[in-house]
Amino acid sequence: MAVDYLTNTVLMVAFMNENAWENTLATGKVTYFSRSRNKLWLKGKTSGNVQLVKEIFVGCELDSVMIKVEQIGGAACHEGYQSCYFRKLQNGQLKIIAERIFDPKKVYK
Secondary structure, eight states, rough: OEEEETTTOOOOOOOOOHHHHHEEEEESBEEEEETTTEEEEETTTTTSEEEEEEEEOOTSSOEEEEEEEEEETSSOOTTSSSSSOEEEEETTTEEEEEEOOOOOHHHHH
């Protein structure tokens, strides 16, 4: 889980394997493992919205991490929002509750 280090906003949740973990520790930039593409994924490599590590917390069963990050560019979500959690269930319907920071069609060509 990536969390904004200043506001504690949950930005995103993604999978990290051992190689991604080692790369994150070595570079200070968060790297995930894309299971659908079967490869390492340096967050922000395409968009420029890199996550700089500020603090790392490890869960009680040593199988999960919460990384407090400085989110460069202000958006963690590939749909252009600060957080991947930009929808809220209200009265049985999903409502967008945040403003889009960038247009993904322009960023991901």
